[in-house]
Amino acid sequence: MKVAFLGTGLMGLPMAQRLLGANIPLIAYNRTPEKLEPLKAAGAEIAIKPRQAIAVADCVILMLTNTPAIYSVLLSDRASHSIAGRTIIQMGTITPTESKEIQDAVVAAGGEYIEAPVLGSVPEAKTGELIVMVGGNQLQYERNLELLKNFSPNPIHVGAVGTAAALKLALNQLIASQTAAFALSLSFAQLQGVNVDIFMDILRSSALYAPTFDKKLPRMLDGDYSHPNFPTKHLMKDIEFFLEEAKNVGLNIKSLEGVREIIETTMKMSFGNSDYSAIFAAINHTLEGK
Numbered sequence: 458m459k460v461a462f463l464g465t466g467l468m469g470l471p472m473a474q475r476l477l478g479a480n481i482p483l484i485a486y487n488r489t490p491e492k493l494e495p496l497k498a499a500g501a502e503i504a505i506k507p508r509q510a511i512a513v514a515d516c517v518i519l520m521l522t523n524t525p526a527i528y529s530v531l532l533s534d535r536a537s538h539s540i541a542g543r544t545i546i547q548m549g550t551i552t553p554t555e556s557k558e559i560q561d562a563v564v565a566a567g568g569e570y571i572e573a574p575v576l577g578s579v580p581e582a583k584t585g586e587l588i589v590m591v592g593g594n595q596l597q598y599e600r601n602l603e604l605l606k607n608f609s610p611n612p613i614h615v616g617a618v619g620t621a622a623a624l625k626l627a628l629n630q631l632i633a634s635q636t637a638a639f640a641l642s643l644s645f646a647q648l649q650g651v652n653v654d655i656f657m658d659i660l661r662s663s664a665l666y667a668p669t670f671d672k673k674l675p676r677m678l679d680g681d682y683s684h685p686n687f688p689t690k691h692l693m694k695d696i697e698f699f700l701e702e703a704k705n706v707g708l709n710i711k712s713l714e715g716v717r718e719i720i721e722t723t724m725k726m727s728f729g730n731s732d733y734s735a736i737f738a739a740i741n742h743t744l745e746g747k
């Protein structure tokens with residue numbers, strides 16, 4: 458089986474490298490060709506145009522930013538002609554509505570479609586320890602399980618197309634809300650003269666604790682948001698997606714709208730390409746401005 462890997466950014470590159478490491482024949486495409494160099498050096502075939510990769514593969518993995526990128530790479534007039542008979546595995550974070558629309562377009566072009574968004578970041582992508590959530594039917598899940606095991610020890614079948622995309626958004630809403638809540642409590646404790654070690658000791662021993670707090674604490678204390686695995690701009694995109702979908706199903710989204718404003722401020726402070734824990738700077742900034 459030959460795999461076409463489209464989109465070798467922060468996540469796509471290590472994921473494609475895992476397939477090569479497992480001796481799976483691979484042809485890769487990326488809009489910015491320079492990012493393909495490590496794959497070329499490791500023996501991957503390189504495609505100049507996405508359709509060249511799609512045409513020679515049995516299975517096409519997409520790890521692209523968003524739906525416009527997917528349309529541009531997969532569903533442009535020329536590329537979509539190559540889809541017939543191929544399985545498309547969409548692994549980026551998009552909305553359930555978009556995922557179902559892409560499924561319709563792929564099926565209309567004679568292909569099969571599943572979604573397989575991931576939780577975890579670059580370190581987990583490198584070691585194959587992502588949490589992969591699969592949306593598709595049971596047969597599709599079973600057929601693609603061995604391939605997906607290169608990214609995760611236990612890819613989980615969530616349900617039909619749309620359900621895995623929805624679950625991924627539900628989890629990313631937690632990333633934003635928990636990080637903003639932690640940054641607010643940390644800032645408040647600091648400004649009230651509470652020792653940070655005592656704050657963290659008590660938090661760690663309580664039911665309120667989440668491991669992400671300790672992961673992000675050093676960045677927040679040092680104000681160092683460089684070399685991100687997951688940049689603020691992507692979290693912003695996911696929160697916009699969540700708000701749109703949650704509004705459609707009639708949920709009260711006021712708490713997350715507040716978090717979105719804070720993320721907007723973070724972006725305005727030029728932290729769009731920085732680690733999303735820069736939310737801390739926007740929260741302190743807000744306090745300082747009062």
Ligand SMILES: NC(=O)c1ccc[n+]([C@@H]2O[C@H](COP(=O)([O-])OP(=O)(O)OC[C@H]3O[C@@H](n4cnc5c(N)ncnc54)[C@H](OP(=O)(O)O)[C@@H]3O)[C@@H](O)[C@H]2O)c1
Pocket residue numbers: 463464465466467468469487488489492520521522523525526529530548549550551575576577578579686687688691
């Ligand atoms: N980073 C994480 O920790 C993480 C974790 C879980 C899920 N995700 C999700 O996974 C997806 C990829 O994330 P990433 O961190 O790998 O992002 P990234 O480093 O920004 O890579 C995005 C990829 O999409 C391509 N792309 C963007 N717009 C395009 C367009 N209009 N036409 C063609 N190609 C386009 C980029 O090409 P260029 O190289 O030419 O820009 C690149 O290959 C996103 O949906 C993200 O939300 C990320």
